[in-house]
Amino acid sequence: MPVAIVFVKLRTRDFDMTKLKxxxxxxRMTQVDLAFHSxxxxxxxxxxxxxxxxxxxxQAERxxxxxxxxxxxxxxxAEQTVEARLT
Incomplete structure (x- = not known):
């Protein structure tokens, strides 16, 4: 049975910081709390x-x-780049 493996190529401009915030x-984390843990x-x-x-x-991954x-x-x-490879 074929399995699809999806790779996402992350680029710095791709992140939506409103989602992060x-x-x-x-x-209920402060920026300092998030910084400490990440x-x-x-x-x-x-x-x-x-x-x-x-x-x-x-950094975004952390x-x-x-x-x-x-x-x-x-x-x-809007800027997501997805590379898919079928195995």
């Missing part, structure tokens, strides 16, 4: 949420993990 607030600098989180800077894919999300849940659907 909404998830953080929903979990090991991403609080200034990076603040700048990203305010549209002043972009996160690196690895933040998503702490918030209990899949990194793909933080992607902006």
């Amino acid at each position: 909404a998830a953080r607030i929903e979990q 090991r991403v600098a609080p200034t990076d989180i603040s700048k990203a949420e305010n549209g002043m800077a972009r996160l690196y894919p690895r 933040l998503a993990r702490v918030l209990g999300l899949a990194p793909t849940e933080l992607l902006d659907p």
